[in-house]
Amino acid sequence: MPVNVIVLAGAANGGPLREVSSAPNEALVEINGKPMIQYVIDALQDARSVGRIVIVAPPGEVEPHVHGKNLEFVPSRGHIVDNVLEALKVLPADEEFLVVSSDVPLVTGRIIDELIALCRQRPADLYYPIVERQVAEARYPNVTRTYVTLREGTFTGGNIFLVNPAIVDRVEPKIRAFLDYRKSPAKMVSLLGLGFTLRYLLLRNLSLKELEEKVSSLLDIKGAVVICPWPEVGIDVDKPSDLELMRAVLK
Template sequence: MTWSALILAGSRPGATDPVATYAGVSHKALIRLEGATLLARVAAAVRAAGATRVAVSASDPAVVVEAMRLGLEVLPPASGPSASVAAALTVLGTPLLVTTADHALLDGAWIARFLADVPTDADVATLLARRDVVEAAAPATRRTWLRFADGDWSGCNLFWLATPEAALAIGLWSQVEADRKRPWRIVWRLGPALLLRYLFGRLTLAAAVRHLGRRAGVTTAVVPSPFGLAAIDVDKPADLDLVRTLIGS
């Protein structure tokens, strides 16, 4: 199977990234670990997993220069991650793997396992890791957990857009993006019956995602990751300290 990958490395207009400031670089995609930038590490991981075409959504001049050095296509970012993915879909098509430039520990083997575990009928799939799996791999991590009947979950910044129908989920993605730290608001979009199931601890994450997909007209799937470190990205200075500790850099 031939597939492409998109690495999100956009910048919020006028905003200062505290992680980049902490590391002394213009953009966190340029932070170096073990001699390579985060962008280089992520690009190497997706290529190792089999991506034949790799693009980065970026506007920071230094990130663009680094992307060109790495032989990546450069696509202009849109108003946010979901809009950037929508724009990239028109260029790269499907199947498309989407990840982020701050996925510092990303490993090609994690991606390969994710793709192998995606149900064959899924238009869209996302990788998540259970809290016990994450904390076993990185006890010191502090995450925002999605609490459902089947456990507490953390996103792994890996999304698989398998079919052209996946484009229908972009609007849904933008809504989830806005409410990602407030799961009850995501569930509210499914109606009061499912919200009550959530509030009483009877709604599983897989069921919620499946229902959200139906609302968008696509088949969606949650894929559990056996790799706890797949949930570790670099959102805060403390995350960068943790990553440096984990790799001994």
């Protein structure tokens, strides 16, 4: 069954990219004459496993600048969680969906198809892809990412999630809190638990399985961390150096 997709394009261009682009929305920052989000749309429409594509963006801001078959738009509400919930209002309540950020222009239709196939190799409610550092840097030597060291290696997070809609209401409050707390160590400790946090910060010996089990327990779901061989899934554009890299790679 095709997977419906929610593309998040609600972020105003008010961060580091503002230094090099006057686009009002980060999704509209141009890469070689094309809005960044258009690369993502093209990849989704090339993917054989993708169904409907719902783009969440400020009304009238992104729609005039992109093209594609049967694109659907819903108004963004500010918070990432609210934007996903807004998109789900127009999607079937019993079909799994993909959440994709609008700033991953290196993804392709093949990568999306193979990622979905990889996720479906094991049952779960929420799939979170990660990319090993050496895989990312081997293909893109100049890429700068935030990495986390676990027992199995050093990884960066992906920007695509596969979700079972049945868990949305249950996990919404905790996902919202996690996103709100991600830049506050003290609040993150309160969410994850002191013992778990100290074990990671002081010992750095957590395994992927332990991390997966912690997230599953925290959210009361079956979560799956998926190690994927495609660094493009984990490379987003949020600063001028990222944009420079993308322009060179996609030239």
